[in-house]
Amino acid sequence: MIIYEGKDYQDVSRKAANIMSAQIIMKPNAVLGLATGSTPVGMYKQLIEWYKKGDLDFSQITSVNLDEYKGLSGDNDQSYRYFMNMNLFDHVNIDKTRTYVPNGLEEDSDKACADYNEVIRNVGGIDMQLLGIGGNGHIGFNEPGEAFEKETHCVDLTESTIKANARFFESMDEVPKQAYTMGIKNIMAAKKILLVATGSAKADALYKSLYGPITPNVPASILQLHQDVTVVADEDALSLI
């Protein structure tokens, strides 16, 4: 595992974008596992800037996103599909038919999840998976206490995750209570993992994930067993390490 410390959010975003860019340049038809949340926004901005300068080409890239709220359509401005369009896909030359996000509108959870596992298999697996981390150590929407061996599944979001995400919605009641998420098994099957974290609210989760016992109670702790993990974090997020 390699840990890079960035000076601040911008520096972390640029360093993470450099690592993602290297993947894109070395393998122009790479499958990128992408993530939402506020943390990767700066990284996406940097990638867009480099694309506009002519330094990056997304035309052969495929992407698979980690998760989506159950019940939200891609047009809903709080859906993760909408987030990806706004923060990356609409600004680069990626072929949108090769950008995958779980189908939040599929009511049959088993079907939504089986379909998404099929997508991941059909694209040939993930070359580089980007991850943020929740304050409780969740990755994607794999909440504490879930089995490590799951593939894509439907989760009941924890109270703390619902609260943390409420800032994006008009009221707590509007925050979806369930989501479809890639499982830890999908994430661990990625060839490379890039974890990005900033701010003191992530310090405890980051410490436990990188140095604590490997336990489903801290979902990101499983990353200690992956052979190619790069962490980019700021001083605050690394403050307990």
Ligand code: GLP
């Ligand atoms: C959500 C997402 C995660 C993300 C987490 C942290 O729960 N499903 O993928 O890592 O939020 O978000 P943020 O980066 O805004 O702190």
